[in-house]
Amino acid sequence: MNTFQQTLMRVKYAQVPVVGAVQGLALGGGCELLMSCAKRVAHLESYIGLVEVGVGLVPAGGGLKELALRAASDAKGNDLFQFLKNYFMNAAMATVSKSALEARQLGFLQSSDTIVFNTYDLLGVTLREAQALSAAGYRPPLKARAIPVAGRSAIATVQGQLVNMRDGGFISEHDFKIGSMIAQIVCGGEVEAGSTVNEQWLLDLERKAFCELVTNPKTQERIMGMLQTGKPVRN
Numbered sequence: 001m002n003t004f005q006q007t008l009m010r011v012k013y014a015q016v017p018v019v020g021a022v023q024g025l026a027l028g029g030g031c032e033l034l035m036s037c038a039k040r041v042a043h044l045e046s047y048i049g050l051v052e053v054g055v056g057l058v059p060a061g062g063g064l065k066e067l068a069l070r071a072a073s074d075a076k077g078n079d080l081f082q083f084l085k086n087y088f089m090n091a092a093m094a095t096v097s098k099s100a101l102e103a104r105q106l107g108f109l110q111s112s113d114t115i116v117f118n119t120y121d122l123l124g125v126t127l128r129e130a131q132a133l134s135a136a137g138y139r140p141p142l143k144a145r146a147i148p149v150a151g152r153s154a155i156a157t158v159q160g161q162l163v164n165m166r167d168g169g170f171i172s173e174h175d176f177k178i179g180s181m182i183a184q185i186v187c188g189g190e191v192e193a194g195s196t197v198n199e200q201w202l203l204d205l206e207r208k209a210f211c212e213l214v215t216n217p218k219t220q221e222r223i224m225g226m227l228q229t230g231k232p233v234r235n
Contacts, residue, residue, distance in 0.1 A: 001061075001207050002207060004029070004061050005061055005062055008033060009036070011036045012036040012038075012062075012141070013141070013143065014038075014140060015140060016134065016138070017039065018036075018130075019040070019126050019129050019133070020037035020126075021042075021122050022034055022041075022048065023046060023119060023122055024047065025047050026046060028050065028051050030048075031048050031049055031108055032059060032066070034109075035063060035066040036062060038133060038140070039113060039114070039130075040114070041113065041115075041122060041125050041126040041129055042103065042115050043100065043115075043116055043117075043119055044099055044100050044101070044116070045099065045100075046097070046103060047096050047097060047098065048096065048097045048103040049094060049095055049096035049106070049108065050064075050091045053091070053093070053094040053175075053182075054094050054226070054232045055219070055223045055226050056174065056178065056218060057210060057213050057214070058178060058181050058209045058210055059091060060207055064182065064185045065202040067084075067091060067107060068147065068149065068186045070110075071083045072147050072148050075148075080150045081150045084150055084186060087186065088182060090107065091182050092179045092183075100115045101115065114129060143198075144199055146196040146198070148195070149188025149189075149193075149195055150186075150187040150193055151187055151188055151189075151191045151195055152193070153193045154183070154193065155180075155184055155187045158187070159183065162179045172234060174216075177216075184209070185202060185209060189201070218235050221233055221235050
């Protein structure tokens, strides 16, 4: 998992522009790869999402880290949690966009990304976007060394909502555990609200949660159920 994380970090900070092209499904690791690119070109009929919860895992290739970064960027000094909560729900509920336009609303694509309507235009537009970035003197983004996070107070708020959902029978005990882990990651862990962390801190939180869940019997049941039936197991 660390190798995958560092590979996507190299994509993000590559000295040449990496432009992702997507048509159809881009789920889990595919979604995380797209989020790491300098820019994305998406066919209108693209279905994008972080769906690891369906097999009892958390996104751990940098997807949650990128959502935390985007929430911090959106907040611009305002109440971070108000911008973070929708991103949290998208990951915790394994939300998949119904189109590239909706993927923008969910945070998987950005407003600067290009959406094409004709499948046959996808590769050509992607190549032209990469060439345009290069011709404009592309430089990779500066590494985020001081990312403000919502901290333990936001984690407690999310867990309170998850308790209500669990006790109301809307989610299982294992869903509660996974949701709590996702909250821990996107909120930056057990730190004070407004604390700053770096990207590696968030990646470490992702990897720790992923490795813990892989050995959990209920997660293993979900993985086997998906492999055998192609349908999610609710346990």
